[in-house]
Amino acid sequence: MAAAALKNTKETIAMRVVDALRDDIITMALKPGDVISESDIAGRYGVSRQPVREAFIRLAQQGLLLIRPKRATVVKKISPVGVRQSRFIRESIEVEIIRRVAGQPSDDAANVLTKLIADQEAASDAGDSRRFHTLDELFHRTLARLAGVEYAWQLIDDHKMQLDRVRYLTLGVSSTQRAIAEHKQIVEAVAKADPMAAETAMRAHLARAELLLNQTISDFPDYFE
Amino acid sequence: MAAAALKNTKETIAMRVVDALRDDIITMALKPGDVISESDIAGRYGVSRQPVREAFIRLAQQGLLLIRPKRATVVKKISPVGVRQSRFIRESIEVEIIRRVAGQPSDDAANVLTKLIADQEAASDAGDSRRFHTLDELFHRTLARLAGVEYAWQLIDDHKMQLDRVRYLTLGVSSTQRAIAEHKQIVEAVAKADPMAAETAMRAHLARAELLLNQTISDFPDYFE
DNA sequence: TTCCCCATCCTTCCATACAAGAATGGCATT
DNA sequence: AATGCCATTCTTGTATGGAAGGATGGGGAA
Known part of the structure; x- marks a missing residue:
């Protein structure tokens, strides 16, 4: 450096x-x-x-x-148990968020989210994983804002940094495209005002982080406690 | 000073x-x-x-x-919205905790918790609200330990400080005795291995904080944003 | 060969001096 | 009398020197 x-x-x-x-x-x-x-x-x-x-x-x-x-x-080395705890907290909050957003749908929400996904596809096609990372975060933060609990997002922002390090190790074209597909499912459920489907899609989206974590631990054992 | x-x-x-x-x-x-x-x-x-x-x-x-x-x-002045967010996070975690504890009961757990409540009654009778505060925290932390997620308790410890300030303003004999009664209900449900009752008792216990918050805001408006 | 001691070289921690932005109150001006 | 300017005096921010504890490696003793 x-x-x-x-x-x-x-x-x-x-x-x-x-x-x-x-x-x-x-x-x-x-x-x-x-x-x-x-x-x-x-x-x-x-x-x-x-x-x-x-x-x-x-x-x-x-x-x-x-x-x-x-x-x-x-x-600090990454603590697997810490990452899982952060994920647990994040999931419970984001599930509650997506329920609210899907329960009180608006054209505005669907439009904003669709626009964000388009940007993500552009970043993914350009191979700009750094920008994709930023946009992915913006996607989730926007959901929190739409649910009127942007403040709660700030609370989990600190804990999210540990997870961000893991994500940075795993960012590749394949995973970005899969993430985009999952984002689309979430937005579709929101557009249909279907909270149950939205919750399911969100849980699936977040659950993939568990697989990535295990994969990353075997790939970079020195980075973990 | x-x-x-x-x-x-x-x-x-x-x-x-x-x-x-x-x-x-x-x-x-x-x-x-x-x-x-x-x-x-x-x-x-x-x-x-x-x-x-x-x-x-x-x-x-x-x-x-x-x-x-x-x-x-x-x-820093106390932020009501921040306190409510902290409470929201704490409630989702503690509800999950009490479910697990009640779902996997042990004599050990009931004994430890009963002992803690006895200490709390002693502190309350002695009018030692400071000690009661400490024991109350120990009660909840013990539940987390019994559920095997003591680490999660550490995560919410930071956010809990804001709430602690509110609690310190409201500690009186009446509220300590009510808290003790609620603790007893929780332990009873755990002893009966009844997760649903335990969850209900825990939610009721934590919900009282909302009333206390509103009361405290009117009593000490200068301390809040 | 193995183990222990100690000089040396790190590191963070603490104290102090100075720099620079911001608030305050008095004074001059209008 | 009202208002704007400015010196004074606060505050936190930065720089630097030294203190104190821990790690390391070499040399000597068993």
């Missing part, structure tokens, strides 16, 4: 370091188990140790770093 | 400051809306600004403080 300029988007240097490091961790540029140090990152970004240290603290609280006092700071 | 010695329980000074401040916030010694500053707290505990600053960062991420860059740091 080279010089790496910090994007000038946030107020403080510490915030920018947080964003940069989190991005590196989720995209696996920094791999689970990697050891980093304050001075290392500080030198890499051309800032002092202080804002880097504060960034470490924030990321540690988000479960992405593990600070071992007086020893070292390492990129 | 006077000199205030930091308990010598944790490794670093910053950790001790975190524990001390969180305790002050949850017990309402520091009230929502109170303005604090790094040098203020640093002087109060006889440490430098640095560990206090790091404590602020941690508590801000936990939603207890609001850091306004270059302006000030304030004890």
